[in-house]
Amino acid sequence: MNSASPLVLIVDDEPRILSALRRSLRREPYEVIAVESFREAYHVLESQPVTLLLSDYKMPGMTGLHFLSEVARRHPAVVRLLITGWMESIPQHEIDPVGVWAVIDKPWDDAELKDTLREALKAGAPIPV
Amino acid sequence: MRGSSEHAGVARVLLASPGTQGAVPDCGRALQGHGLALGLEVVRDVPACARALAAGDAQLLVVDAGCASDQVGVMLDLAEEAGVAVVVAALGSGPLELAYWGSQPVAACASTGAELVAAVRDQLDSNGSAGIPGSDLPATAILGALNVALLASDAAGRISHCNEAAARILGTAADSLQGLPLSSCLGSPLPEAHPVAQSLSGGESFEGYETTLVHSDGQSIAVGLSCAPIRGPGGDPVGVVAVFNELREARRMRGDVLQREKMASIGQLAAGVAHEINNPMGFIHANLAQTAEYAAELRLVWSRVEALQKVALAGDPVQLRAAAQELAAASEEVDVPFVLGDLSKAIRESQEGSERIRHIVQDLRDFSHPDSSERESADINQCLDSTANIVWPIMKHLVVLKKNYGDLPPVPAYPMQIKQVLMNLLVNACQAIEQRVGQSGEMGTVELETCVAPEGVEVRVSDDGVGISAEHRQRIFDPFFTTKRVGSGMGLGLSTSFKIVERHGGTLSVESEENVGTTMRLFLPTGARAPG
Numbered sequence: 001m002n003s004a005s006p007l008v009l010i011v012d013d014e015p016r017i018l019s020a021l022r023r024s025l026r027r028e029p030y031e032v033i034a035v036e037s038f039r040e041a042y043h044v045l046e047s048q049p050v051t052l053l054l055s056d057y058k059m060p061g062m063t064g065l066h067f068l069s070e071v072a073r074r075h076p077a078v079v080r081l082l083i084t085g086w087m088e089s090i091p092q093h094e095i096d097p098v099g100v101w102a103v104i105d106k107p108w109d110d111a112e113l114k115d116t117l118r119e120a121l122k123a124g125a126p127i128p129v
Numbered sequence: 130m131r132g133s134s135e136h137a138g139v140a141r142v143l144l145a146s147p148g149t150q151g152a153v154p155d156c157g158r159a160l161q162g163h164g165l166a167l168g169l170e171v172v173r174d175v176p177a178c179a180r181a182l183a184a185g186d187a188q189l190l191v192v193d194a195g196c197a198s199d200q201v202g203v204m205l206d207l208a209e210e211a212g213v214a215v216v217v218a219a220l221g222s223g224p225l226e227l228a229y230w231g232s233q234p235v236a237a238c239a240s241t242g243a244e245l246v247a248a249v250r251d252q253l254d255s256n257g258s259a260g261i262p263g264s265d266l267p268a269t270a271i272l273g274a275l276n277v278a279l280l281a282s283d284a285a286g287r288i289s290h291c292n293e294a295a296a297r298i299l300g301t302a303a304d305s306l307q308g309l310p311l312s313s314c315l316g317s318p319l320p321e322a323h324p325v326a327q328s329l330s331g332g333e334s335f336e337g338y339e340t341t342l343v344h345s346d347g348q349s350i351a352v353g354l355s356c357a358p359i360r361g362p363g364g365d366p367v368g369v370v371a372v373f374n375e376l377r378e379a380r381r382m383r384g385d386v387l388q389r390e391k392m393a394s395i396g397q398l399a400a401g402v403a404h405e406i407n408n409p410m411g412f413i414h415a416n417l418a419q420t421a422e423y424a425a426e427l428r429l430v431w432s433r434v435e436a437l438q439k440v441a442l443a444g445d446p447v448q449l450r451a452a453a454q455e456l457a458a459a460s461e462e463v464d465v466p467f468v469l470g471d472l473s474k475a476i477r478e479s480q481e482g483s484e485r486i487r488h489i490v491q492d493l494r495d496f497s498h499p500d501s502s503e504r505e506s507a508d509i510n511q512c513l514d515s516t517a518n519i520v521w522p523i524m525k526h527l528v529v530l531k532k533n534y535g536d537l538p539p540v541p542a543y544p545m546q547i548k549q550v551l552m553n554l555l556v557n558a559c560q561a562i563e564q565r566v567g568q569s570g571e572m573g574t575v576e577l578e579t580c581v582a583p584e585g586v587e588v589r590v591s592d593d594g595v596g597i598s599a600e601h602r603q604r605i606f607d608p609f610f611t612t613k614r615v616g617s618g619m620g621l622g623l624s625t626s627f628k629i630v631e632r633h634g635g636t637l638s639v640e641s642e643e644n645v646g647t648t649m650r651l652f653l654p655t656g657a658r659a660p661g
Contacts (some may be wrong), residue, residue: 014408014412016408016409016412016478016481016482017408017411019474019478019480020412020415020419020475021413021415023415023416023419023471023475024415024418024419026419030653056403059526060526060572061526061570061571061572062526062570066570072513073333075182085403085404085407085408085411096586097325098196106407106410106411107407107410107412107413107414107415108414109418109420110415110416110419
């Protein structure tokens, strides 16, 4: 990967999910960094030029939505996406203010996931509603 | 029906008869004791008759033929004006006299007591009321229509009455039990302490006694039975009457509530479990898609290998060189070493994921599986572990679980019911922690401890959640008491748990301090001293 390619950061506390996502996105035109905690994710965000962040919703201690709203404040240019098996339990009015570009359901479809990420990278970070 | 106030529910019949004041005339006696519910009022003369008719609620005037004929004429006129029918009681009179009365404006004339009773009954019937409506219905018809099972016996304990509802429960025909000893359906021999036996011998009444009856096929039927002695004129029991209803329905409904509450707890867990299944599903699904891609890539490389084999056999070095270069290019494009390595890894991870799903499904199946009717020797530590596995999906983001198990002897129990209790305690502990920490990101601690206690085992589930106020602490075992929001259960969790523990002969108690935490203490006896 050259330095000009976008950097995608994925956070999920389930290492097998990270492994499968990395596998799915192996041939995509961006670099993927996968971490298992928000703490590690903050570290990457502070130290590297992350373009897009894909976060799990249900994480220990804090929801992905809280994390994304924090990121929206500190790194507003980062495109924010949620991935979740809990879609039904996240009210839209909680998602809206955070400015989430898309919510991806688990299990995901590889082709759709790739399309969504490419589109999100093209569009750039949305302004929170 | 027009009942007078003094004879509410009874037909008011006037009897005009001469004779001594206060004495009941012969025809009056003939009317009494024939199952006619009459408010019989004797009038001695025309003024009395006029007053009685003027009251407006007399239904019939019976005129004794012994009255003076001029008086009779006035009485007939008065009755006609009042619209009240007249029956003449000419007891013992001959045909000539009867012919005379037949010519008069009277409804009927009776020469015998029986005729008089029949005539009065006819008149009251044709008035549209016969004393109490239906008061002459035979008791057997009433008992037959009664949708409560009823059995009655005489003093010797022989069945005298058995209605249809009773016969249905006992699986026999109502009349086939008549004359048989009570023990034929109450169980033989009938114990002296049986409430029916006590009603017969001691004259006591019983209500809502749970016992069993013997079905005609020999099976026992659980019933709730109430019985009372039938007393003779002297006050001694001359028989017994018992009503009962089958408990199968009642039991089933009670079981339904238990099941519903269990399903409500499972409903709370379902979302957690779905998530837990969804994660492995997610990566298995993605891995399979990737595996298919790897297979296609490897097929491409393999086609180059086959081409190379072919030209190698032909022996043309130029072609051989070209084929080898193509193979090398394909291998590099596909990155065969990586694909082979990652393929095995993807398969291994997917296998692990499917194993996880299998475990979850197995735990759920264990949990929803109904208990056998017999108690089993239950390993309480194992019950606790398998319950914690089920609850883990909703706990793990919130709770650090500590286990401190003692070496426990087996406990005679219904394991599913015990797991239901434990699940309830665990879910409550999680919710208490959730209420305390909110979205702060803090984790709570739930500690599961087990140890041997005198004559039993003790399980303690402690949390560092919000705790329970003293006021609520007294009510947590009450049915339908809940502080949770609507939709998070019906408030039957702890009351159901309490009942389950009681049925096992154990105890369930609470220690709690607000904002510090709660410890639920469950004791289960190892001996078989528990009822039920």
